[in-house]
Amino acid sequence: MPKPTKIEIVEIVIPVYNEEAGITGFHQQLRAVIDSLPHNFRLTYINDGSSDSTSAKLEELVNSDSRVHVIELSRNFGHQAAITAGLDQADADAVISMDGDGEHPAAMIPEMLALAENGFEVVVTQRLEDQQAGWGKRWTSTAFYAFINRVGNTKIQPGVGDFRLLQRNALSALKSMPEYHRFLRGMVSWIGFRLAVLPYTPARRIAGNTKFSFRKMVSLALNAIFSFSLVPLYIAITLGGVFLLLALAEAIYVLRFWLLGLNSGLAPGWSSLMFVLLIVGGMVMITLGVIGIYLGYIFQEVKGRPVYLIRRVLGK
Numbered sequence: 001m002p003k004p005t006k007i008e009i010v011e012i013v014i015p016v017y018n019e020e021a022g023i024t025g026f027h028q029q030l031r032a033v034i035d036s037l038p039h040n041f042r043l044t045y046i047n048d049g050s051s052d053s054t055s056a057k058l059e060e061l062v063n064s065d066s067r068v069h070v071i072e073l074s075r076n077f078g079h080q081a082a083i084t085a086g087l088d089q090a091d092a093d094a095v096i097s098m099d100g101d102g103e104h105p106a107a108m109i110p111e112m113l114a115l116a117e118n119g120f121e122v123v124v125t126q127r128l129e130d131q132q133a134g135w136g137k138r139w140t141s142t143a144f145y146a147f148i149n150r151v152g153n154t155k156i157q158p159g160v161g162d163f164r165l166l167q168r169n170a171l172s173a174l175k176s177m178p179e180y181h182r183f184l185r186g187m188v189s190w191i192g193f194r195l196a197v198l199p200y201t202p203a204r205r206i207a208g209n210t211k212f213s214f215r216k217m218v219s220l221a222l223n224a225i226f227s228f229s230l231v232p233l234y235i236a237i238t239l240g241g242v243f244l245l246l247a248l249a250e251a252i253y254v255l256r257f258w259l260l261g262l263n264s265g266l267a268p269g270w271s272s273l274m275f276v277l278l279i280v281g282g283m284v285m286i287t288l289g290v291i292g293i294y295l296g297y298i299f300q301e302v303k304g305r306p307v308y309l310i311r312r313v314l315g316k
Contacts, residue, residue, distance in 0.1 A: 003119045005167065007093045010039045010113065013086030015079055016058075016100040017048040022206035023057045026100050029206075031065070033106040039113065043068045045100065046086045049076030062315045069315035073308050080182035081308045083162055088175060096165045102206035104163040111198060112165045121193040123165040124185075126157055128201050157197055160185055169193070180301050 012030070016023060027043075034041045045058050047070060061068045071085055083097050094116050098104040104125070112123045162184055166174065173191040174184075 005093075005117055005119055007113060007117050007167075008040060009042070009092040009094075010034075011042040011044060011090045011092035011095045012109075013044050013046065013083060013090060013095060013097045014100040015046045015048055015082035015086065015097075016050065016054055017076060017079075017082070018050045018052045018054060019100055020050075020052040020054045020057055022102060023054060023061070023100055025206045026102050027061055027065070027068075029102065030106045033109055037110060037113070041067055042092060044086050044089065045070045046082040047072040048078070048082040049073050059314060066315075069313065071313055072311045074311040075309075077308045079162070080184055083184060084182055085308045085310065087166075087171060090171065092168070094165055094167050095171050096163075098163045102204065103202045105200060105203050108163075108198060108200055115196045115198070116165055116167055119194060120196040121167045121170045122188060122191075122195045124157065124160045124188065124195065124197055125163040126197050126199045127159040127161055128199050157189075160189075160197070163200075164188065167193075180305065180307060182307060 012034075014026075019026070023045075030043070043065070045061070045068065047055055047058055055072065058068075058070045058072075062070055071089060073082065073085060077085075086097065087095060094113065096109060096112065098106070108125065112125075115123045166188070170188075170191060170193045173193070174187060177187055177191075179187075
């Protein structure tokens with residue numbers, strides 16, 4: 001049984017990008033929840049290179065609420081990097097990460113803290129998709145989790161995103177993982193620790209549209225696949241072996257005509273030869289591409305560039 005834990009200081013990490021229309025409303029919703037709790041809260045907003053007036057809105061929050069701190073990144077580094085920036089700066093008994101658009105319901109925070117105080121070192125939330133999400137997003141999400149859990153060595157709960165709580169020891173373990181390509185939900189699953197899962201139905205955005213484009217979702221999915229699995233390499237090797245067997249079968253087939261003196265039965269075969277060459281050439285290019293992606297990941301890791309850069313910090 002998990003051992004009960006006393007949590008006094010809680011830090012909430014909130015990455016934002018171009019959320020000028022909704023950030024004030026989100027803060028009000030968050031305050032309505034945490035003001036009724038006995039814990040000491042620190043609210044850390046990470047401005048991920050917003051190009052609108054989000055920065056000015058965050059300065060207003062700093063001036064109106066002493067618990068608010070703002071980390072402003074030098075440019076847009078992406079959602080995972082922004083969360084990492086907040087987690088790296090966090091120093092609390094428990095750290096909660098959540099988006100600042102309102103889809104992550106702040107009303108779940110008391111239940112998350114209750115589970116943490118009951119001894120769970122990691123509390124993750126599992127998104128129950130409803131009709132707000134289009135059928136395409138629901139299908140691709142289901143397919144992605146099924147694929148990554150099939151090919152990867154780390155099992156990730158379907159629908160688990162970046163709305164989670166980490167106790168201090170779990171946070172320290174996560175901080176010890178310095179990789180450049182971040183897939184935090186996979187990294188949190190990899191570190192282990194006692195885990196509790198809370199299902200939730202996402203709320204509606206307070207304002208605006210999602211900034212997580214299809215291209216960003218594909219990039220995140222590729223980070224997950226190539227960071228947590230070598231299966232693409234095995235697939236490429238398997239396909240190469242299959243085509244070698246097909247080439248061997250073709251050679252035996254042709255030799256049979258020569259050995260039996262049936263040379264006249266051999267057709268010129270130019271079209272079939274070109275077809276085979278194109279297929280084999282295509283597979284070679286795919287294999288080289290897969291290897292190239294892994295080499296590119298290695299190259300970006302060994303350069304040792306930081307995941308993010310901080311332009312300024314407000315509220316300290």
